[in-house]
Amino acid sequence: MVDEKDPSHNTDQESLGFFGRIGLFYRQIVSELRKVVWPTRNQLTTYTAVVLVFVGFIIAVVSVFDLVLTKVVFWVFG
Numbered sequence: 185m186v187d188e189k190d191p192s193h194n195t196d197q198e199s200l201g202f203f204g205r206i207g208l209f210y211r212q213i214v215s216e217l218r219k220v221v222w223p224t225r226n227q228l229t230t231y232t233a234v235v236l237v238f239v240g241f242i243i244a245v246v247s248v249f250d251l252v253l254t255k256v257v258f259w260v261f262g
Contacts, residue, residue, distance in 0.1 A: 200208060223231065
């Protein structure tokens with residue numbers, strides 16, 4: 185039994201040629217992009233600042249961890 189709502193059994197898509205499928209794919213992409221809620225400039229600035237601060241914090245933590253491990257390795261093998 186074939187479910188009519190199952191997109192894997194779309195007879196319209198199967199009957200399209202190569203370029204028809206490319207056109208359908210492009211139209212579906214445009215349709216999905218119209219559904220996207222794009223951030224405002226203020227939101228984008230805020231999100232970018234949060235990411236940069238977080239990345240800076242992680243860099244600092246990894247750098248301190250690396251420094252401590254370097255000192256321990258030189259103390260043990262040095």
